[in-house]
Amino acid sequence: MVLNMEKHKRQAILGKAREWIGANGFSEFTMSKLAKFCGIAKGTLYNYFDNKEDLMVKVVEDRVAEIHHEVEEILGGSQEPEGKLRSMIRQGLAFYRDNLDLLMLYANEVKIADCKFPSSATAHGRFLREHLEWFMNRFEQLLSDMGVKRERRLLAYFFHETMKNLMSFNMLSGRELDIDRDADLLYSFYFHGVEAFQ
Amino acid sequence: MVLNMEKHKRQAILGKAREWIGANGFSEFTMSKLAKFCGIAKGTLYNYFDNKEDLMVKVVEDRVAEIHHEVEEILGGSQEPEGKLRSMIRQGLAFYRDNLDLLMLYANEVKIADCKFPSSATAHGRFLREHLEWFMNRFEQLLSDMGVKRERRLLAYFFHETMKNLMSFNMLSGRELDIDRDADLLYSFYFHGVEAFQ
Amino acid sequence: MVLNMEKHKRQAILGKAREWIGANGFSEFTMSKLAKFCGIAKGTLYNYFDNKEDLMVKVVEDRVAEIHHEVEEILGGSQEPEGKLRSMIRQGLAFYRDNLDLLMLYANEVKIADCKFPSSATAHGRFLREHLEWFMNRFEQLLSDMGVKRERRLLAYFFHETMKNLMSFNMLSGRELDIDRDADLLYSFYFHGVEAFQ
Amino acid sequence: MVLNMEKHKRQAILGKAREWIGANGFSEFTMSKLAKFCGIAKGTLYNYFDNKEDLMVKVVEDRVAEIHHEVEEILGGSQEPEGKLRSMIRQGLAFYRDNLDLLMLYANEVKIADCKFPSSATAHGRFLREHLEWFMNRFEQLLSDMGVKRERRLLAYFFHETMKNLMSFNMLSGRELDIDRDADLLYSFYFHGVEAFQ
DNA sequence: CATGAATGAGTATTCATTCAT
DNA sequence: CATGAATGAATACTCATTCAT
Numbered sequence: 001m002v003l004n005m006e007k008h009k010r011q012a013i014l015g016k017a018r019e020w021i022g023a024n025g026f027s028e029f030t031m032s033k034l035a036k037f038c039g040i041a042k043g044t045l046y047n048y049f050d051n052k053e054d055l056m057v058k059v060v061e062d063r064v065a066e067i068h069h070e071v072e073e074i075l076g077g078s079q080e081p082e083g084k085l086r087s088m089i090r091q092g093l094a095f096y097r098d099n100l101d102l103l104m105l106y107a108n109e110v111k112i113a114d115c116k117f118p119s120s121a122t123a124h125g126r127f128l129r130e131h132l133e134w135f136m137n138r139f140e141q142l143l144s145d146m147g148v149k150r151e152r153r154l155l156a157y158f159f160h161e162t163m164k165n166l167m168s169f170n171m172l173s174g175r176e177l178d179i180d181r182d183a184d185l186l187y188s189f190y191f192h193g194v195e196a197f198q
Numbered sequence: 199m200v201l202n203m204e205k206h207k208r209q210a211i212l213g214k215a216r217e218w219i220g221a222n223g224f225s226e227f228t229m230s231k232l233a234k235f236c237g238i239a240k241g242t243l244y245n246y247f248d249n250k251e252d253l254m255v256k257v258v259e260d261r262v263a264e265i266h267h268e269v270e271e272i273l274g275g276s277q278e279p280e281g282k283l284r285s286m287i288r289q290g291l292a293f294y295r296d297n298l299d300l301l302m303l304y305a306n307e308v309k310i311a312d313c314k315f316p317s318s319a320t321a322h323g324r325f326l327r328e329h330l331e332w333f334m335n336r337f338e339q340l341l342s343d344m345g346v347k348r349e350r351r352l353l354a355y356f357f358h359e360t361m362k363n364l365m366s367f368n369m370l371s372g373r374e375l376d377i378d379r380d381a382d383l384l385y386s387f388y389f390h391g392v393e394a395f396q
Numbered sequence: 397m398v399l400n401m402e403k404h405k406r407q408a409i410l411g412k413a414r415e416w417i418g419a420n421g422f423s424e425f426t427m428s429k430l431a432k433f434c435g436i437a438k439g440t441l442y443n444y445f446d447n448k449e450d451l452m453v454k455v456v457e458d459r460v461a462e463i464h465h466e467v468e469e470i471l472g473g474s475q476e477p478e479g480k481l482r483s484m485i486r487q488g489l490a491f492y493r494d495n496l497d498l499l500m501l502y503a504n505e506v507k508i509a510d511c512k513f514p515s516s517a518t519a520h521g522r523f524l525r526e527h528l529e530w531f532m533n534r535f536e537q538l539l540s541d542m543g544v545k546r547e548r549r550l551l552a553y554f555f556h557e558t559m560k561n562l563m564s565f566n567m568l569s570g571r572e573l574d575i576d577r578d579a580d581l582l583y584s585f586y587f588h589g590v591e592a593f594q
Numbered sequence: 595m596v597l598n599m600e601k602h603k604r605q606a607i608l609g610k611a612r613e614w615i616g617a618n619g620f621s622e623f624t625m626s627k628l629a630k631f632c633g634i635a636k637g638t639l640y641n642y643f644d645n646k647e648d649l650m651v652k653v654v655e656d657r658v659a660e661i662h663h664e665v666e667e668i669l670g671g672s673q674e675p676e677g678k679l680r681s682m683i684r685q686g687l688a689f690y691r692d693n694l695d696l697l698m699l700y701a702n703e704v705k706i707a708d709c710k711f712p713s714s715a716t717a718h719g720r721f722l723r724e725h726l727e728w729f730m731n732r733f734e735q736l737l738s739d740m741g742v743k744r745e746r747r748l749l750a751y752f753f754h755e756t757m758k759n760l761m762s763f764n765m766l767s768g769r770e771l772d773i774d775r776d777a778d779l780l781y782s783f784y785f786h787g788v789e790a791f792q
Numbered sequence: 793c794a795t796g797a798a799t800g801a802g803t804a805t806t807c808a809t810t811c812a813t
Numbered sequence: 814c815a816t817g818a819a820t821g822a823a824t825a826c827t828c829a830t831t832c833a834t
């Protein structure tokens with residue numbers, strides 16, 4: 001019961017946190033603001049989360065679990081490889097559309113610096129890198145199925161980043177996301193390169 | 199002479215700043231830490247730079263000028279379009295190899311958040327975005343020369359990002375940069391897509 | 397209740413601030429010193445006041461409201477003009493006796509400089525000047541009732557200042573305030589000038 | 595020779611300091627700004643003055659000497675007392691017109707607080723208070739000559755302050771100083787009080 | 793003497809975290 | 814469990830003063 005209630009409240013807080021970050025950006029995020037936004041006391045947050053880092057990990061955690069699940073469904077399904085690739089793209093675009101803050105998190109927190117000096121890495125940054133690792137491992141298999149012979153890991157990474165790049169491009173240039181059009185574009189670019197646009 | 203000394207010290211501080219940022223990431227960067235890292239007093243920094251923002255812009259400024267110059271040389275040269283593309287890749291890789299901290303700056307400071315919340319944008323972030331704008335404008339011409347009919351702006355952005363992606367990938371996975379090999383890889387991926395690796 | 401406690405502490409801090417300023421003057425006043433003087437942490441001050449300016453305005457605000465009220469009562473009453481003038485003097489002296497720090501605030505913060513350089517004016521300085529304005533407007537009426545034909549505004553200002561001058565004189569020369577005696581003195585000087593002392 | 599040069603430069607710096615303070619107000623005054631305004635190095639200032647306090651005393655010193663001299667001339671002259679009083683007023687108004695910064699200095703630095711806590715007093719504040727003391731002593735004699743029987747010291751103080759009050763009033767209300775008119779006004783007020791304006 | 797780079801203590805302010813209620 | 818007042822270390826920045834050249 002209590003645990004249940006606890007879980008509920010925890011989830012409610014996380015939802016609010018996402019909402020806030022999505023609306024106001026990441027660097028302005030503070031515990032006070034979150035508490036006020038949730039309509040609870042600052043101290044209460046610390047009953048549910050060890051600290052800000054912990055909360056930030058949890059903010060990401062379940063949505064990353066969600067991706068894991070969706071990716072598993074697509075890659076473990078019975079479509080042709082190309083169909084899977086297209087599905088991956090559509091799912092990725094839809095996901096980032098609904099979780100724009102994660103895009104920012106990725107941009108800001110999956111830091112190269114953390115690789116050189118892991119001690120200074122943030123917990124949520126580490127978490128995101130672990131997910132990236134998992135994703136690349138998983139995606140390499142698809143590339144293998146598609147007959148890709150070399151550099152599968154790099155290409156897996158490119159896939160992950162290129163999708164974010166498209167979202168970033170849209171944001172930076174004020175272009176609207178159109179999943180049908182943009183999924184096609186991405187597929188063409190990723191599979192055939194610039195050549196496809198000649 | 200004195201001016202020379204001033205310039206020297208200014209450059210020395212900027213060098214140290216780059217070193218620090220390269221090693222520890224951007225968001226942890228403070229004036230106190232830099233002062234200590236330089237072995238000078240906090241106040242001294244303010245004899246050379248108006249404020250933190252100013253210093254951070256200066257950290258980027260001259261090297262961006264350097265890129266501008268090199269890019270102009272390649273794109274304004276007499277090579278075939280494909281030759282130019284290859285040269286751009288080699289130049290870009292070499293540049294990032296020598297200026298690894300700029301990679302982080304880009305990752306951390308060309309923020310999507312700043313497009314949604316421009317008020318919170320930093321001066322050096324704006325500076326980098328302006329450079330990006332310039333680069334894309336310039337690169338679109340090459341794509342046009344290569345006969346690319348559609349989505350040239352997006353593809354220009356992809357070029358810029360893909361190069362950084364390769365560098366990031368190397369860092370994240372501990373892979374060594376090999377300009378010959380990696381330039382070929384990038385050319386293949388960018389021009390022909392994943393297909394080229396089948 | 398809680399609000400009550402809050403208000404209490406807020407008032408306690410303001411009281412301490414007045415005490416400190418009364419004892420040490422205004423230009424030396426800092427948030428650190430106040431915090432230490434209150435025996436609380438620096439950050440705590442910011443739980444009660446937005447910033448130093450805000451605190452300094454609040455230091456003055458309620459007591460100025462008090463003067464407003466008392467002045468209205470006297471000037472709006474049914475005494476003869478001369479009676480009103482005498483009452484004003486007694487009230488003013490009593491007020492400054494009980495709020496010596498305000499004397500310093502006036503001396504230091506209703507700055508002539510702020511008129512020449514309004515950009516550098518402080519919020520509490522502006523506040524005090526607005527009160528002065530109000531007072532002069534109000535007092536001009538009394539002078540009119542007394543049959544004063546010319547220079548009423550200047551004379552209103554002289555009234556305000558002369559009262560402060562007496563207080564300052566007492567402080568500077570170690571003379572004790574004696575309201576009966578000093579009210580008479582002021583009345584004589586203000587109404588009849590030096591002549592009255594011949 | 596050298597001493598002469600030294601004295602010359604010292605005076606030049608003091609002149610510049612007055613000019614700066616008169617133009618920009620007192621609270622913004624810093625050694626760096628003065629050095630730049632003089633076109634010399636910061637360190638040079640310290641060859642001529644022990645510290646900022648010392649410089650600020652010297653800024654006042656000679657002009658106060660000037661007043662001393664003028665006051666002596668008037669009070670020691672052969673005019674009738676009333677003539678002397680009128681001369682004092684005209685001389686005072688002219689002096690403050692030409693040395694507006696001293697008005698600010700008086701307002702800000704002859705602090706009541708310094709009487710209660712002399713340890714925190716500034717050197718130039720002390721200097722100004724000493725001058726005030728001298729002035730009051732000197733002026734009391736005139737009042738005596740005019741047949742003033744009581745409260746001569748207080749009235750001397752009032753004289754000093756009232757003159758400043760008129761200047762302040764002009765500044766605060768944007769009124770222009772007109773020495774003929776304002777000297778008459780002051781004489782009437784000081785000698786006959788408000789009564790004279792009925 | 794003149795210089796001006798270097799200093800460091802000091803200023804206002806923020807914010808993650810704790811703890812008595 | 815919930816609260817929110819209190820904390821204090823940290824941040825960017827200033828400026829009177831010193832001292833090697």
